Amino acid sequence: MKRYNPTEIEQKWQKIWEDEGTYKVDFSDHIKPKYYSMSMLPGITGAGIHTGHGRTFQFSDIKVRAKRQQGYNAYHPIGWDSFGLPVENYAIKIGKKPRIAHDEALVHFKQQLKRLGYSYDWSKEISTADPSYYKWTQWIFNKLYEHGLAYQKESPQWWCETDQTVLANEQVIGGKCWRCNNQVTKKNLNQWFFKITEYADEILEATDDLNWTEMVKTMQKNWIGRSQGAEVEFKIDGRDEILTVFTTRPDTLFGATFVVLAPEHELAKTLSTDETRESVEGYILEAARKSEIERMNESREKTGVFTGSYAINPVNSNKTPIWIADYVLAGYGTGAIMSVPAHDERDFTFAEKFNLPIIEVIEKPATDEEVGVYCGEGPLVNSGRFDGIDSADAREQIVDWLEQEGAGKTKVTYKMRDWLISRQRYWGAPIPIIHCLEHGAVAVPDDQLPVILPDVDDFKPHGGETSALAGVTEWVNTTCPKCGGPAKRETDTLDGYACSSWYFLRYIDPFNDKQAWDPEVENHWGPVDFYNGADHAVAHLLYSRFWMRFFYKLGLVSTPEPFKRMMYNAYILAPDGTKMSKSKGNTIDPLEIMDSGYGADSLRVYEMFIAPYDLEAPWDTRGVPGTYRFLNRVWTLVQDYIDAGEVSLTDAAIKEILVIAHKTAKKITSDIEDDKFNTAVSSMMEAVNSYYKIRTEQPIGKSAAWTFAVESLLQLLSPFAPHITEELWHQMGNSDTIHVDHWPAWDNKYLQADNMTIVVQVNGKLRAKLEIAADTSEDEIKQLALVESNVQTFMDNKKPTKVIYVPGRLVNIVV
RNA sequence: GGGCGAGUGGCGGAAUGGUAGACGCGCUAGACUCAAAAUCUGGUAUUCGCAAGGAUGUAGGGGUUCAAGUCCCCUCUUGCCCACCA
Numbered sequence: 001m002k003r004y005n006p007t008e009i010e011q012k013w014q015k016i017w018e019d020e021g022t023y024k025v026d027f028s029d030h031i032k033p034k035y036y037s038m039s040m041l042p043g044i045t046g047a048g049i050h051t052g053h054g055r056t057f058q059f060s061d062i063k064v065r066a067k068r069q070q071g072y073n074a075y076h077p078i079g080w081d082s083f084g085l086p087v088e089n090y091a092i093k094i095g096k097k098p099r100i101a102h103d104e105a106l107v108h109f110k111q112q113l114k115r116l117g118y119s120y121d122w123s124k125e126i127s128t129a130d131p132s133y134y135k136w137t138q139w140i141f142n143k144l145y146e147h148g149l150a151y152q153k154e155s156p157q158w159w160c161e162t163d164q165t166v167l168a169n170e171q172v173i174g175g176k177c178w179r180c181n182n183q184v185t186k187k188n189l190n191q192w193f194f195k196i197t198e199y200a201d202e203i204l205e206a207t208d209d210l211n212w213t214e215m216v217k218t219m220q221k222n223w224i225g226r227s228q229g230a231e232v233e234f235k236i237d238g239r240d241e242i243l244t245v246f247t248t249r250p251d252t253l254f255g256a257t258f259v260v261l262a263p264e265h266e267l268a269k270t271l272s273t274d275e276t277r278e279s280v281e282g283y284i285l286e287a288a289r290k291s292e293i294e295r296m297n298e299s300r301e302k303t304g305v306f307t308g309s310y311a312i313n314p315v316n317s318n319k320t321p322i323w324i325a326d327y328v329l330a331g332y333g334t335g336a337i338m339s340v341p342a343h344d345e346r347d348f349t350f351a352e353k354f355n356l357p358i359i360e361v362i363e364k365p366a367t368d369e370e371v372g373v374y375c376g377e378g379p380l381v382n383s384g385r386f387d388g389i390d391s392a393d394a395r396e397q398i399v400d401w402l403e404q405e406g407a408g409k410t411k412v413t414y415k416m417r418d419w420l421i422s423r424q425r426y427w428g429a430p431i432p433i434i435h436c437l438e439h440g441a442v443a444v445p446d447d448q449l450p451v452i453l454p455d456v457d458d459f460k461p462h463g464g465e466t467s468a469l470a471g472v473t474e475w476v477n478t479t480c481p482k483c484g485g486p487a488k489r490e491t492d493t494l495d496g497y498a499c500s501s502w503y504f505l506r507y508i509d510p511f512n513d514k515q516a517w518d519p520e521v522e523n524h525w526g527p528v529d530f531y532n533g534a535d536h537a538v539a540h541l542l543y544s545r546f547w548m549r550f551f552y553k554l555g556l557v558s559t560p561e562p563f564k565r566m567m568y569n570a571y572i573l574a575p576d577g578t579k580m581s582k583s584k585g586n587t588i589d590p591l592e593i594m595d596s597g598y599g600a601d602s603l604r605v606y607e608m609f610i611a612p613y614d615l616e617a618p619w620d621t622r623g624v625p626g627t628y629r630f631l632n633r634v635w636t637l638v639q640d641y642i643d644a645g646e647v648s649l650t651d652a653a654i655k656e657i658l659v660i661a662h663k664t665a666k667k668i669t670s671d672i673e674d675d676k677f678n679t680a681v682s683s684m685m686e687a688v689n690s691y692y693k694i695r696t697e698q699p700i701g702k703s704a705a706w707t708f709a710v711e712s713l714l715q716l717l718s719p720f721a722p723h724i725t726e727e728l729w730h731q732m733g734n735s736d737t738i739h740v741d742h743w744p745a746w747d748n749k750y751l752q753a754d755n756m757t758i759v760v761q762v763n764g765k766l767r768a769k770l771e772i773a774a775d776t777s778e779d780e781i782k783q784l785a786l787v788e789s790n791v792q793t794f795m796d797n798k799k800p801t802k803v804i805y806v807p808g809r810l811v812n813i814v815v
Numbered sequence: 816g817g818g819c820g821a822g823u824g825g826c827g828g829a830a831u832g833g834u835a836g837a838c839g840c841g842c843u844a845g846a847c848u849c850a851a852a853a854u855c856u857g858g859u860a861u862u863c864g865c866a867a868g869g870a871u872g873u874a875g876g877g878g879u880u881c882a883a884g885u886c887c888c889c890u891c892u893u894g895c896c897c898a899c900c901a
Contacts, residue, residue: 174898218819219896227900247901260901302899325899332900339901345816346899415900537896570895609839610827614820616894617827626839629854636854679829682838689838696856759834764882766834790868804881810833814881 004635006599023119032073037064040533043081050587052572065719077507078120082129084496088427128499134429135450136516159187164461170539192422213568225415232408234311246333251394254383255361256338263287264330273308314407426459428493436480436487501543532567601721602628608677644701653698657705662750712744759810762794785811
């Protein structure tokens with residue numbers, strides 16, 4: 001008997017699969033149903049992947065392998081997130097040009113992924129930094145620009161001093177840069193944006209219906225942050241300007257005792273009087289100097305100044321003082337609020353500090369507890385003709401009244417901001433814009449794309465507010481596409497996220513040099529059936545959904561949502577229970593485990609077995625020998641089967657083997673379908689354990705039952721452990737690959753065993769178990785239960801008041 | 816502070832309201848061996864009992880139910896996301 005030697009058989013089969021193109025997909029084959037499965041594309045840095053990443057990539061591999069075996073034309077693509085900050089920072093760190101640093105790091109990545117035996121179609125590999133790819137990223141920019149969804153605007157934006165670039169809202173995490181983890185500041189700059197807010201409502205509405213991991217859906221909804229409310233217009237006493245505030249509680253309008261503007265509000269400066277001018281200007285200056293983050297971290301102590309001006313509350317014509325305070329955010333709503341200190345915590349704190357009036361307009365529910373500021377619902381008081389109306393109704397009535405008076409309207413506001421896409425960094429797709437003195441920003445015509453990123457020696461950020469490209473004069477100086485006059489190229493590059501917001505469309509038409517993708521190909525291959533990742537729950541997925549919807553409107557794609565199923569898996573932690581990271585030195589390279597003799601299959605099975613996909617679990621390297629042991633048991637079992645001649649079994653043994661095999665086939669099929677990979681593995685272990693037990697009493701060898709058991713086991717195991725199963729499949733005499741069109745069918749007639757175990761409870765407590773024939777009638781079962789001796793003891797001669805029978809499971813006797 | 820999850824043996828984790836702890840790790844006994852490793856077979860929540868069997872057990876407290884890890888309410892702990900968003 002041959003010994004199981006993973007290293008040998010894995011090398012052998014990986015070469016054969018590559019030579020024979022086992023996982024190559026023919027896009028034009030429409031006879032088989034399509035299945036399109038992918039993981040988020042890896043970002044390239046020197047570290048390569050660790051065992052945590054490996055698990056992520058494997059989920060899409062399991063799914064696609066199972067479908068391929070089930071007769072689908074199944075596609076599992078691979079590509080590289082090559083542009084962007086991570087690669088450039090890595091290049092700076094090792095002192096090489098980004099292109100070179102990237103290409104060198106890629107070697108390690110490819111080696112890892114290939115050794116792990118993922119069923120990628122390597123012939124269709126893409127890279128976002130390849131001109132044949134970013135040509136189309138730039139083309140998409142043009143399309144957005146053409147439709148008014150790309151625009152340039154000067155505004156204060158997050159700026160990372162370490163990385164010398166602006167960042168999108170989504171890339172600032174807890175006030176820190178997503179790459180270098182340093183505090184960011186605000187800087188007023190002229191920047192390019194994509195108008196994702198125009199799609200906010202649409203994206204939000206579609207979110208509930210998605211078959212996505214719930215957590216991701218919640219995070220997206222929170223990020224979009226839709227608030228239904230009203231805009232209310234306050235006249236300014238003695239002036240012509242109108243002050244518009246946003247509120248979600250128009251029902252509390254009678255309780256608005258003052259109005260607060262953000263320091264950045266355009267009216268802030270102009271509302272001061274001679275007496276207040278100095279303090280107002282001082283406050284605004286001070287606020288501008290401090291970043292939002294500093295304000296946030298500096299304790300929540302409220303600060304503010306009175307402008308000296310008054311606003312007229314439209315509902316009761318009260319004169320309310322106008323204040324400026326930095327607790328009001330410039331970027332949200334209108335940058336101005338009406339303050340209702342009686343029913344808002346922040347307003348209350350502010351009013352107390354500055355001795356401003358507090359008027360209750362919502363009746364508190366009567367409770368024993370002392371409620372500080374009541375923010376809930378209730379009937380209105382002190383609200384003129386709206387008194388007594390419940391707050392929810394009052395909201396509508398007051399807004400109706402405001403609309404009639406022309407002093408307000410309903411308004412929906414979002415927390416989500418437009419997507420800031422310009423980066424003052426070299427390593428990205430150049431924004432295809434030419435600035436002409438006469439024509440302003442002019443898009444580079446489609447037929448002149450791509451705008452090639454020039455090769456420069458000094459690519460590092462040089463400390464200004466422009467990328468290194470600004471120094472490449474021969475590239476910057478060009479002519480205007482409209483007038484032919486002298487013009488300059490835009491020197492900012494596109495956010496790396498832009499490059500990865502459409503790659504799933506390029507995957508299905510990667511060599512097309514006429515268009516980004518062929519809509520007809522997309523019509524067959526889109527959308528992605530299974531997508532998974534462990535990061536980018538907000539930014540990447542929102543951006544992709546935004547673009548997809550835009551493409552859908554242009555008729556370029558057949559569906560508005562890019563990913564049918566999105567599975568967001570939790571991280572595998574380092575053995576010490578903390579997050580794996582290279583800087584902490586607690587990562588585990590999959591190559592290390594494979595090279596120590598366990599091979600890819602044992603590692604793969606363990607990756608799936610360790611925990612359900614959505615649970616964080618610490619890596620325990622001792623688990624790999626466990627799955628290795630399991631694969632060895634499979635190996636021995638199949639070898640014994642192969643080496644033996646024909647055998648004859650008892651009818652009972654045949655039945656037992658077939659029940660296990662058919663049940664297991666059904667279980668694994670549904671577990672994979674439901675993304676329950678860990679229980680799929682344990683079910684296979686159980687089946688193998690059972691076969692071992694049967695084998696101690698009955699011979700294993702050629703017989704219909706054993707043949708089905710062994711073949712189906714290999715087929716079910718093959719998405720998890722593709723190498724060992726392929727090897728054994730061939731040793732059994734098969735000449736085709738196990739990985740295409742081989743999946744066991746189960747027959748319901750085998751799913752019922754001859755015997756069943758009925759649990760007998762007395763008053764809900766387990767007292768006996770009955771091993772009886774599966775066709776025993778309900779009456780018989782109840783009788784048997786009632787006469788069981790231990791049951792009788794606990795019935796204590798009392799008459800049962802009720803006997804509950806759960807078919808095939810239990811009897812509960814209530815006395 | 817807000818939103819969404821999660822709390823089960825020594826560990827990772829199983830359980831359509833119906834036998835809690837499947838499966839694996841670890842530990843342990845036996846078989847094989849000169850011996851060890853590997854392998855195979857058994858045991859392994861706590862506790863009382865020679866045993867049969869009993870009691871207790873899914874963070875804590877209440878509730879619904881014939882029956883609760885699972886459903887409802889409160890409390891605690893913990894993870895993630897957001898965070899002065901009016």
